[in-house]
Amino acid sequence: KNQVEQSPQSLIILEGKNCTLQCNYTVSPFSNLRWYKQDTGRGPVSLTIMTFSENTKSNGRYTATLDADTKQSSLHITASQLSDSASYICVVSDRGSTLGRLYFGRGTQLTVWP
Amino acid sequence: IAGITQAPTSQILAAGRRMTLRCTQDMRHNAMYWYRQDLGLGLRLIHYSNTAGTTGKGEVPDGYSVSRANTDDFPLTLASAVPSQTSVYFCASSARGDTADTQYFGPGTRLTVL
Numbered sequence: 700k701n702q703v704e705q706s707p708q709s710l711i712i713l714e715g716k717n718c719t720l721q722c723n724y725t726v727s728p729f730s731n732l733r734w735y736k737q738d739t740g741r742g743p744v745s746l747t748i749m750t751f752s753e754n755t756k757s758n759g760r761y762t763a764t765l766d767a768d769t770k771q772s773s774l775h776i777t778a779s780q781l782s783d784s785a786s787y788i789c790v791v792s793d794r795g796s797t798l799g800r801l802y803f804g805r806g807t808q809l810t811v812w813p
Numbered sequence: 814i815a816g817i818t819q820a821p822t823s824q825i826l827a828a829g830r831r832m833t834l835r836c837t838q839d840m841r842h843n844a845m846y847w848y849r850q851d852l853g854l855g856l857r858l859i860h861y862s863n864t865a866g867t868t869g870k871g872e873v874p875d876g877y878s879v880s881r882a883n884t885d886d887f888p889l890t891l892a893s894a895v896p897s898q899t900s901v902y903f904c905a906s907s908a909r910g911d912t913a914d915t916q917y918f919g920p921g922t923r924l925t926v927l
Contacts, residue, residue, distance in 0.1 A: 703855070740920075741920055741921070742903050742921055743856075743903075788855070788856070792912040793912070800912075805853065806855070
């Protein structure tokens with residue numbers, strides 16, 4: 700069964716600190732993996748996308764890594780800011796569906812305290 | 814450019830009533846999607862449309878219907894609402910609908926069925 704598991708479920712850090720969020724997946728055949736940021740009361744917004752051949756990608760203070768062999772990804776946030784408080788959702792696509800079938804993790808709720 | 818708009822922002826509805834959630838995009842994207850997001854669960858696909866005039870069922874289609882009369886609009890209808898349909902509903906669109914596409918999400922509609 701295709702699944703996406705994220706950890707931790709929630710995380711609290713102090714402003715300025717770094718953190719790493721984890722995503723494990725069993726989706727096959729794998730197409731790509733995205734990290735989305737969802738602010739409270741808003742729709743998700745794409746942060747990064749990685750295909751099978753990519754093992755790291757950065758977007759400002761966000762750096763995503765992908766290990767396609769172990770089917771794991773991480774999202775590292777550097778020098779956190781209050782605006783980083785949000786839910787971070789790992790989303791994996793498979794190559795088996797012509798309609799871009801997406802598998803969503805349940806998200807990690809990050810809270811950044813001043 | 815507004816991107817994707819959804820209406821209403823929120824709604825309280827009596828069980829058994831009919832309700833249509835509206836979604837409009839101005840990006841001329843071919844593919845559109847409806848998801849529901851429940852506390853503790855990942856986003857789940859209700860229905861999708863690959864292009865105007867075609868629709869398909871997602872993971873949780875029961876109790877919902879959609880239509881795609883033109884490129885821009887993708888309304889979601891609950892024929893007879895039930896309390897289990899209480900959720901936050903997100904409309905999304907993507908340029909082509911394939912696995913490499915990024916989906917862009919609307920702000921969501923919070924629906925409460927009593």
